[in-house]
Amino acid sequence: MSIKRFGAGARMSQAVVHNGLVFSAGQVGKGADITAQTKDALANLDNWLAEAGTDKSKILSATIWIANMDDFAGMNAVWDAWVDPQNPPARACTEAKLALPEFLFEVMVTAAV
């Protein structure tokens, strides 16, 4: 059984590949507002997908958490500009308090490799 881990620390890995699937950790981003944080988190996700040998066109499923549902439209504006419109994943988005009070956006995906 082959399991490859990327960005592995003592607590978690940033991406784990097994049998043609990659599972990402929850990706967050830096920035003062939902626009900046969503862009940065999705750029982080792009980087881990590239490390794992894939890209956003192969995302199968995405789970999104935002700290304030009032930011739903702002998050979606960045998402819609980022997502591959020919290859959109299944998605769910709910509101949740995240690990640090400054975090406004987090996304976790499963993608094909």
Next chain:
Amino acid sequence: MSIKRFGAGARMSQAVVHNGLVFSAGQVGKGADITAQTKDALANLDNWLAEAGTDKSKILSATIWIANMDDFAGMNAVWDAWVDPQNPPARACTEAKLALPEFLFEVMVTAAV
């Protein structure tokens, strides 16, 4: 690599099939209360599973969000009548504010195809 997307829009797909698995988007439903919305969302899920070539007896994992944990029993009453009792999936249910204030129930699944 074959990835099939169903109900694909510019933002997301309603179901994505790859390598014998289908990943659904978060399904919500219409209705005035938890009973009506859970029934409608699960009917929507049934439809997307059928599009993907599978059915509820092959659900592997379900993640449920309800807007108010006071609706847990009401949601479960509908779930218990709907789920295949010979083939129940792994499941988790938490409370979360959903994309629109009127949404009371959302479910996202992974199933075998």
Next chain:
Amino acid sequence: MSIKRFGAGARMSQAVVHNGLVFSAGQVGKGADITAQTKDALANLDNWLAEAGTDKSKILSATIWIANMDDFAGMNAVWDAWVDPQNPPARACTEAKLALPEFLFEVMVTAAV
């Protein structure tokens, strides 16, 4: 198509195995505080992974919910002592109200079998 279900009740299974993957149900634990509940829930998870023919070194992805983000450090202390440091999974942790008011911690995983 082979799907094996472990700890199956009328509502859900505790673990479902298909095509080399196991999907766990959300695992909770008993205890008066985050330390006790996290330990007990992770012990429950260990048991279901063993039933499914695998173990924590093969977890691919973990989703954690805690009822109060003030317990993040307490949860992580137990997690860090439990997780296989050579084989850490992808992980996300958000705050969410859980099914019963006494529940402080819940974890759901996907692992290789």
